[in-house]
């Protein structure tokens with residue numbers, strides 16, 4: 474009896490056929506995943522990825538110790554899978570869809586192995602175990618990369634939200650308005666102060682109205698951040714009028730014995746704007762119909 | 765390590781019937797525990813202003829866990845139902861550096877890291893009951909309670 478092939482040799486010899494079956498498996502997977510794969514990427518793209526991975530896996534399957542993903546033979550496959558998973562995470566695939574790409578190779582390979590090794594159950598078992606272990610571990614790599622990439626995406630998104638949510642608006646010559654919406658934590662407060670100071674300089678503002686109507690809670694940290702914002706603005710020669718402190722927040726600040734008396738505060742944004750205009754010597758008056 | 769043994773909120777819909785314990789190891793956890801506090805006070809039927817007080821107190825305690833310890837800590841929320849009185853209990857606990865002089869730390873304006881120093885005193889004034897125990901090198905535990913008023917008790921109480 475001739476010596477049977479290993480799964481690595483099988484993969485090498487029948488790569489083209491295996492690739493076709495694998496692509497069919499991916500295609501035939503009935504779940505919404507396969508259909509979404511169609512939507513999110515072209516067949517040609519998928520084929521290129523699968524081909525690249527099949528090459529890398531041929532090398533991986535030949536590794537002496539197939540339990541050690543750190544071995545050099547695994548590196549091309551691991552790197553490629555990281556790349557693929559990262560791009561899928563960014564494209565909006567879900568984790569199952571992402572992992573099923575490499576997992577679906579199992580059933581494709583199995584068909585060939587059963588065919589090729591059918592004479593020797595023991596050999597089939599050995600090679601199957603090896604194949605399972607390798608693919609499972611690689612699937613873990615895809616999961617890990619997927620999770621890391623999604624986290625990056627979320628961080629990026631929240632960073633851009635942060636920038637979006639701190640606009641400085643010119644209300645009048647020398648008067649700017651900064652409506653604050655959402656939680657003010659340390660990174661956010663730095664962002665707020667930076668935008669505010671830039672707005673004051675850009676618009677040559679003498680007064681900035683800081684409206685906190687959209688801030689859910691004022692604790693001592695938030696108060697401290699606001700005090701810093703006022704101090705920094707004053708250094709640039711601009712006065713700050715703080716508006717939009719709710720009745721609940723005002724009573725809470727009293728209990729916290731936070732003293733905002735050094736600041737100009739106004740309950741309503743409307744009154745704050747009035748005060749801001751009066752600082753620059755302007756006033757809103759009703760139109761004199763008689764003249 | 766404080767972070768490892770912690771459980772997260774089991775079920776946001778029913779976060780209060782069982783005592784829940786949330787980790788504070790990062791600054792954004794402050795918002796999570798603050799929102800959790802509001803869910804709890806809503807379930808109790810606490811008034812808007814009292815709920816605001818409780819949420820602010822929780823935020824102060826959570827900020828202290830983050831800013832005054834290196835590994836953070838945890839905040840436990842319990843529903844109190846004793847002898848016809850209903851309330852919320854908040855326990856903030858850490859294995860941080862501890863507080864050497866508790867009386868000084870409670871004084872408004874005292875801060876060891878450039879804060880406003882009004883957090884601990886503020887929590888005491890926002891809540892009905894306040895207990896603090898701390899051992900340098902061991903950690904700090906702060907228990908704060910707020911009870912429902914008669915008026916809050918007789919209108920809509922969702923839990924129990």
Ligand SMILES: Nc1ncnc2c1ncn2[C@@H]1O[C@H](COP(=O)(O)OP(=O)(O)O)[C@@H](O)[C@H]1O
Pocket residue numbers: 693824828829831832833858860861862863869870874875876877878879880881882883884885904
């Ligand atoms: N969990 C804690 N662990 C260690 N020290 C703390 C803790 N909480 C508060 N402290 C100490 O008590 C001081 C006062 O706290 P607080 O009133 O909240 O003011 P702040 O946080 O602005 O400093 C802190 O500066 C700190 O030294």
Ligand SMILES: [Mg+2]
Pocket residue numbers: 693824827828879881882883884
């Ligand atoms: Mg504090």
